[in-house]
Amino acid sequence: MxxxxxxxxxxxxxxxxxxxxxxxxxxxxxxxxxxxxxxxxxxxxxxxxxxxxxxxxxxxxxxxxxxxxxxxxxxxxxxxxxxxxxxxxxxxxxxxxxxxxxxxxxxxxxxxxxxxxxxxxxxxxxxxxxxxxxxxxDAPPPPAAGVDPADPGAAIGPDDLFLETRVSSNRVFENEPIIVEYRIFTRVPVQSYAITTLPQATGFWTEELEQPAAPQAERVVRNGSEYLTATVRRVVLFPTGPGSKTLDPLSVEAQVRVRERSVFDPFSDIFGRSSLFDQRVPVVVASRPVTLEVLPLPSADRPRSFAGHVGTLGVSASVDRAAVETNEAVTLTVEYSGTGNLRTLAPPEIDFPVEFETFPPETSERISEGGGSLQGSRSFEYVLIPRVPGELIIPGIEIAYFDPASRQYGSARSEPLEISVTGDAVEGDVAGAVPTAVETIRDEIRFIHVGTPRFRRVGLPVYATGVFWLVLLVPLAAVGGAMVFRRHRDRLEGDVAYARVRRAGRMAKRRLARARGLAGGDPREFYAEVAGALQGLLADKLNIAEAGLVREEAGRMAVRRGASPETLERLFACLDDCDRQRFAPAGTDRESPERVLERAAGIMEDLARELSR
The missing domain is CATH 2.60.40.10 (Immunoglobulins)
Incomplete structure (x- = not known):
């Protein structure tokens, strides 16, 4: 067996x-x-x-x-x-x-x-x-090269299921956007898939592109064979420096439905549908590395205002009011619009007139995919307070960029803005509220609480007071509680199943506390202790040996006891993550121990509550 x-x-x-x-x-x-x-x-x-x-x-x-x-x-x-x-x-x-x-x-x-x-x-x-x-x-293994014939996934070859990386261009300039698309191709029935390893984006600024919850699959023909293909991941990469760069592979684990050849299913043979005895076999595939050539930006004709943006840019500036009184706030909005890595655009350096009191800008952005790159706008809002009357001028704002399509530098400049300030000059410190820049002063006066006092009757008999009944009933309650406690102790000593269920939560929390003490040490010991706490809680609640049941049977027993499939899915996913992290390389990025402990504690709380109903 x-x-x-x-x-x-x-x-x-x-x-x-x-x-x-x-x-x-x-x-x-x-x-x-x-x-x-x-x-x-x-x-x-x-x-x-x-x-x-x-x-x-x-x-x-x-x-x-x-x-x-x-x-x-x-x-x-x-x-x-x-x-x-x-x-x-x-x-x-x-x-x-x-x-x-x-x-x-x-x-x-x-x-x-x-x-x-x-x-x-x-x-x-x-x-x-x-x-x-x-x-x-890199070559496919020879036929029957020591492959275990009992392995149901042995028949799935490299041409049956593979992952492909597509890039918009293999030769780009520094900071020029590259759209990378990872697609899965299969001619075997894949029930689901999940990304197991993300490529290290060393030397790139990465922007994830939105993926639909249910990827759209399409049929294509490659080398005379029909495949079902879907997009697994899409990103935009911006190389941060020149030179030859390599995109590391992305790995995907697919759950492939494989028929059990040794089992005869007449319905499958007659009607040609999925067999009742199909198995789900995990198969891991990875994309091939892709080499990119990143060119340096030309140094000739580089504008003095160039700060590294590659793409196209426009700039506009506006104020909400052109005429104000002294000590009234004015909002200046500077907007960059165009294509490229807009999120890296810094606030412009503006030489404001000394008559203005200025505050740091608030930033907002609207960025989406388009035109083979990212496009949209990035805005900066400044709050300005004029302290002296007069005609004040905000100078124009200039920004330079490099257009990879024309391989030339360009620049954009906004028009100067004039603000008419009237009123008297402000001397010394100014009191008052300034929008988005000065905190609102809270009320400093606390009102005296006014209310009707509570009255009680005097001269009541002793038996009409609560103290009398409390003194009378407490000994009876203590005797009853002692009897219940004694019965509980006797049952703990004589009923192993009852004892395990009652102590399950306490034992699991104790093991989780031990894991917390291991958080700063060996990751293998830490993840092993977290997995042991989760696995031990499930085993104790179901009254089975901790290593005594397959996952599928444990899940069925837990569902019959009242556990929800969602909680069990979180539990088994956490156990898989613990196993994976125990054997991960030393330099692998890991989830923080605090987050792992918080996640495990939440699963334990939900599982204990559901199995106790």
């Missing part, structure tokens, strides 16, 4: 195996078996960006106190997920058992690599596996 998920099945079956052996008249001692371990790969050769599975089989036991310790593989592989399966065999009256840990990785670098020994601790004994060799090649 086998089963796979984050939860091992060994603890559950080991409890029933002795009874089953006794019923068959076989000695339970026949379970005795020497402990051993071996490591093997799902395939000795994989392509760059494809996935492979490192299997660690431990024979002679069905449960380990600690997970196997893997060697460092971050130089050539990225961890994806982990699972377990168990097996029991009876041959000639002798029973053998084994537990297999399955670690999925994505191959990153071409070459031949040795995966070092895996350490497995069983009791006081430490067992190590033999090293295995992995070949990562």
């Amino acid at each position: 086998t089963g796979g998920s984050r939860f091992a099945t060994g603890a559950r079956w080991s409890g029933f195996l002795g009874l089953w052996m006794t019923a068959l008249g076989l000695p339970v001692a026949a379970l005795a078996q020497d402990v051993g371990a071996r490591a093997f790969l799902s395939a000795p050769q994989v392509g760059v960006g494809r996935q492979f599975v490192l299997n660690v089989e431990v024979s002679g036991t069905q449960q380990l106190d600690a997970d196997p310790v893997l060697p460092d593989m971050e130089d050539f592989a990225s961890f994806l997920s982990a699972g377990t399966s168990t097996s029991i065999q009876i041959v000639n009256g002798r029973t053998s058992m084994a537990i297999t840990y399955q670690y999925r990785f994505q191959a990153l670098t071409e070459g031949t690599f040795e995966i070092g020994p895996v350490s497995v601790t069983v009791g006081d004994e430490v067992v190590q596996t033999e090293p295995v060799t992995l070949v990562v090649s």
Whole structure:
């Protein structure tokens, strides 16, 4: 019997195996078996960006106190997920058992690599596996090159499912926008997909483009084969410096529906529809790196006001009032409009007349995709307060830019603005409120609370007071509470299931507190403790062994007990994230420990509440 998920099945079956052996008249001692371990790969050769599975089989036991310790593989592989399966065999009256840990990785670098020994601790004994060799090649692996025939995803080749990167141009100027589109192509049934690894945008300013909630799929023909394709991600990149730059691969994990060949489904054979015995197989694909050539901006004819903007620009300036009294606020609005990386435009440096008191500008922007770039406007609003009457002039604003289409510099300039100020000159400090610049003064007077006082009657008999009844009933309540508490204690000692359910929340919070203490240390220990707190809470609430049930069965049991599918989805996603972070390379960007703890605490609170109903 086998089963796979984050939860091992060994603890559950080991409890029933002795009874089953006794019923068959076989000695339970026949379970005795020497402990051993071996490591093997799902395939000795994989392509760059494809996935492979490192299997660690431990024979002679069905449960380990600690997970196997893997060697460092971050130089050539990225961890994806982990699972377990168990097996029991009876041959000639002798029973053998084994537990297999399955670690999925994505191959990153071409070459031949040795995966070092895996350490497995069983009791006081430490067992190590033999090293295995992995070949990562850009060429497709030869047919049947050690591929496990039992693997349902073995038949999915590089031409069946792949990811492609499309760029608007491979040769651009510094700070010139590049639209990058990642598309998935498939000719196998894909139920869903998710991005697992985002490329490092070193040397680029990145702007994400909006994606529809349900990507639009379309059918295309490539090399004589029909594919279904959809856009996975779209971004605009602005190179921040000249030179040769490389776009790293983007990785996607797709859930592919694969039919179980060993199971006969007459309805599928007759009607040609999806089989009842289809499996969902995770398949990881990655795009190929793309090399870009970034040209430096020409130094000839560069305007003095040029600040690095590449695209087109226009500038306008306006005031809300052209005639005001002294000490009245005027709003000056400066708007840049055009194409390119508008978010990096800094507020203009304006030489205001000394008669104005000025305040820092407030910024607003309207930016969208268009014309193969980003387009829109960025505005700055200044609050000006004239202190002296007269005809005051705000000088024009000039800004320069480089147009990559014409390969020439250009500039734009706004017209000067004249403001007529009347009234008397203001001397010294000025009191009064200034919009958006001076804080509103709060009321400083607190009124005395006026209300009718409460009266009570005097001369009441003792039995008519609340104190009398309180003194009379408190001893009775204490006796009743003691009886309930004693019954609760007796049940905790005699009913294991009741004790686990009652103590589940407290034990999970204790483990989460231990994880908080590990937040600044080894990430592996931190994420392992967070995962243990979540997994232990679910196991205690369902009264099962922590490693005793596959995920699907645990989910069904939890739903029957009142847990919502949304909460379970958050729980399993958090467990997957913890597994992925435990094996992530040292330099990987991780979610902050405070955020992870907050997320885990929210899941624990919702799960405990739902399973207690």
